[in-house]
Amino acid sequence: MVDGVPAVEAVGLVKRFGGLTAVDHVDLRVDVGEVYGILGPNGAGKTTFLRMLFGLIRPDAGTLRVFGRTWAEAGPAMLDGVAGFIESPRFYPYLSGRRNLELLAGLDGGDADSRIDQVLDVVDLAGRAGDKVGGYSFGMRQRLGVAASLLRDPRLLVLDEPANGLDPAGIRDMRALVTRLAGSGLTVLLSSHNMDEVEEICDNVTIMRTGRVVYHGSIDQLRAQAPDPSHRLATSDDEQAMRLSAEHPAVSVTAHHDGGLALRAQTADADGYLIALGRAGVAVRALHLEIAPLESLFFMLTETDPATGSAPAGLPRQPRDLTGATP
Amino acid sequence: MTTPATTTPTAGPAAVRPRPVGRGRVIIAYRWEITKLVAQARTRATLAVCLIAPFVFVVLLDRQDRLPKDTLYGRWVHASGFATPLLILGFAAQWVFPLLTSIVAGDIFASEDQHGTWKTILTRSHSRSQIFWAKSLAAATFAVLVVTVLALSCLTAGVLLVGHQPLEGLSGTLLPPGRTAGLVLAAWATALPPLLGFTALGIMLSVLTRSSPAGIVGPIILGLLMQLYAFLNGADTIRHLLLVTPFDAWHGLFAAHPYYGPLRDGTFVSVAYIVICLAVAFTALRRRDITGG
Numbered sequence: 001m002v003d004g005v006p007a008v009e010a011v012g013l014v015k016r017f018g019g020l021t022a023v024d025h026v027d028l029r030v031d032v033g034e035v036y037g038i039l040g041p042n043g044a045g046k047t048t049f050l051r052m053l054f055g056l057i058r059p060d061a062g063t064l065r066v067f068g069r070t071w072a073e074a075g076p077a078m079l080d081g082v083a084g085f086i087e088s089p090r091f092y093p094y095l096s097g098r099r100n101l102e103l104l105a106g107l108d109g110g111d112a113d114s115r116i117d118q119v120l121d122v123v124d125l126a127g128r129a130g131d132k133v134g135g136y137s138f139g140m141r142q143r144l145g146v147a148a149s150l151l152r153d154p155r156l157l158v159l160d161e162p163a164n165g166l167d168p169a170g171i172r173d174m175r176a177l178v179t180r181l182a183g184s185g186l187t188v189l190l191s192s193h194n195m196d197e198v199e200e201i202c203d204n205v206t207i208m209r210t211g212r213v214v215y216h217g218s219i220d221q222l223r224a225q226a227p228d229p230s231h232r233l234a235t236s237d238d239e240q241a242m243r244l245s246a247e248h249p250a251v252s253v254t255a256h257h258d259g260g261l262a263l264r265a266q267t268a269d270a271d272g273y274l275i276a277l278g279r280a281g282v283a284v285r286a287l288h289l290e291i292a293p294l295e296s297l298f299f300m301l302t303e304t305d306p307a308t309g310s311a312p313a314g315l316p317r318q319p320r321d322l323t324g325a326t327p
Numbered sequence: 328m329t330t331p332a333t334t335t336p337t338a339g340p341a342a343v344r345p346r347p348v349g350r351g352r353v354i355i356a357y358r359w360e361i362t363k364l365v366a367q368a369r370t371r372a373t374l375a376v377c378l379i380a381p382f383v384f385v386v387l388l389d390r391q392d393r394l395p396k397d398t399l400y401g402r403w404v405h406a407s408g409f410a411t412p413l414l415i416l417g418f419a420a421q422w423v424f425p426l427l428t429s430i431v432a433g434d435i436f437a438s439e440d441q442h443g444t445w446k447t448i449l450t451r452s453h454s455r456s457q458i459f460w461a462k463s464l465a466a467a468t469f470a471v472l473v474v475t476v477l478a479l480s481c482l483t484a485g486v487l488l489v490g491h492q493p494l495e496g497l498s499g500t501l502l503p504p505g506r507t508a509g510l511v512l513a514a515w516a517t518a519l520p521p522l523l524g525f526t527a528l529g530i531m532l533s534v535l536t537r538s539s540p541a542g543i544v545g546p547i548i549l550g551l552l553m554q555l556y557a558f559l560n561g562a563d564t565i566r567h568l569l570l571v572t573p574f575d576a577w578h579g580l581f582a583a584h585p586y587y588g589p590l591r592d593g594t595f596v597s598v599a600y601i602v603i604c605l606a607v608a609f610t611a612l613r614r615r616d617i618t619g620g
Contacts, residue, residue, distance in 0.1 A: 017618075051446075051616075051617065051618065054446070054449070054450045055449070055450075056445070056446055056449060056450070056616070056617035056618075057616035057617060057618060058616065075454055076451075076452055076453060076454045077452075079450060079451075079452065080452065083450075084450070085446070085447075085450075086446050086450075087446075089447065090442055090443035090444045090446065090447050091442075091444065091447060092363060092366075092442060092444060093442065094366050094367055094368075095363070095366055099362075099366070103359050103362070103363070104447070104448075104451055106355055106358070106359055107355065107356060107359065107448060107451040107452060107453050108451050108452050109352075109355065109452060148447070152451075
């Protein structure tokens with residue numbers, strides 16, 4: 001590996017399916033050692049991008065390099081050091097988990113077969129490795145997918161919505177596993193439609209919407225741009241609470257469409273306002289976070305205005321480079 | 328889940344043992360295709376039927392007085408055990424051979440679509456070309472194996488249950504048992520080129536339709552349509568270009584003065600089918616976008 005060569009570099013990448021442009025001039029750069037998130041709602045083009053990365057589909061325009069190599073130059077060798085799965089990992093249901101891994105290790109070559117027991121331990125499937133995959137739960141298949149990826153001893157791990165379809169315990173375990181893998185120095189490229197997941201795991205993020213990049217930068221910079229958190233507030237006297245908000249300019253209090261009040265403010269400002277409510281004899285009966293700041297920004301960036309079919313006015317329509325780095 | 332201590336990045340792929348390249352990778356993938364076939368109940372059941380069915384067939388024929396006289400060697404099935412494999416060979420050419428080979432050939436590519444496993448195997452270190460040739464080779468292996476098992480089973484069932492009496496050739500001369508056994512096996516061997524033609528046809532349909540039922544049933548229907556055309560006494564040139572015509576090429580072996588023209592022509596036709604079908608399938612697989620699964 002040449003120093004400074006990014007793990008993944010896409011320039012002007014385009015993929016069309018008939019009249020639909022699934023990936024529209026996407027630029028993206030993932031540096032070695034980074035934990036990078038691709039975020040977007042369903043249909044944003046995340047999976048299409050990852051399929052191009054794995055050579056499963058070919059781009060119509062642009063270039064995609066993995067550790068400096070393109071598919072046209074290197075063929076399957078482009079995937080040396082790369083592992084992961086697209087959407088849910090799939091296996092042969094009539095073979096056991098271990099037999100599936102043996103098959104994949106055989107295709108990988110090298111010493112992949114010597115790691116089968118180790119990777120089964122990593123994903124807690126050693127006890128069920130002899131069972132046919134047809135009898136596995138969704139979560140077990142997901143974990144077997146991670147095991148199959150680790151067999152390749154990858155430098156770049158690509159995971160497409162790894163927590164998708166898992167129960168809460170499975171999501172927790174999967175995130176913990178990805179965090180540990182990332183902590184070991186692995187470059188991780190993770191796609192998700194879940195802002196919390198990306199915020200928890202990733203350093204940098206690209207947000208896609210209808211095939212285009214609408215944001216890329218660090219999670220910290222994204223956080224700085226996020227709007228105030230939105231809470232739903234129930235009080236003993238909503239009218240007085242609205243009047244009191246006038247004395248707190250950093251706080252926005254409006255009538256909530258489902259009853260009660262909507263409170264938008266940074267945490268410190270909200271604290272001051274709530275204390276003032278108490279002092280004024282207005283009891284706070286309920287306060288809960290409705291939309292987290294990053295989630296709110298995610299919706300702003302990715303939701304389509306039903307009237308115009310485009311991003312709401314005032315929101316970024318073009319990719320923004322908040323880092324100042326060339327993507 | 329435990330700490331993935333074993334997965335700490337190493338120096339990368341260059342640090343591990345050298346990986347096989349080119350044909351070496353095809354052989355590895357071929358070995359795994361064979362392993363997958365062995366693990367499937369359908370392939371095991373097909374081989375078991377090919378092994379057992381001839382014995383059942385001979386026992387049932389032995390218990391009935393009426394003989395299938397309208398079929399070549401049908402009137403000889405009680406007189407010589409060597410007639411049994413030839414009777415079954417003539418019958419199998421109609422639709423059994425296309426069925427036997429397409430059970431694997433028609434499914435071997437489409438099953439990856441069915442299971443959504445293209446992305447699993449194509450994101451490892453093998454190219455589409457290597458996977459294509461490995462699968463095609465595995466389908467051909469199964470075709471040869473299943474016909475070999477059926478041929479040996481038919482011959483064994485006939486000889487064991489009826490006997491090894493001399494058999495009358497198509498010119499009316501009696502053939503001694505030793506020579507007849509060799510001719511019977513040679514006759515079955517002549518079925519291999521068109522059988523592999525049907526294998527290639529199944530592979531092509533499996534790749535193009537991405538559907539196992541279409542890949543399996545398609546060659547059978549096409550085979551029956553070709554048989555129908557042959558029965559209609561249509562243009563002779565077209566009849567010679569049909570993939571079912573070479574299945575009759577063995578008749579020349581049983582003449583008093585053997586003739587091999589149909590065998591030679593049938594082999595050319597079969598090879599043409601194999602080349603064209605595999606070329607279409609190969610191109611389609613290389614060009615397609617793997618979007619499912």
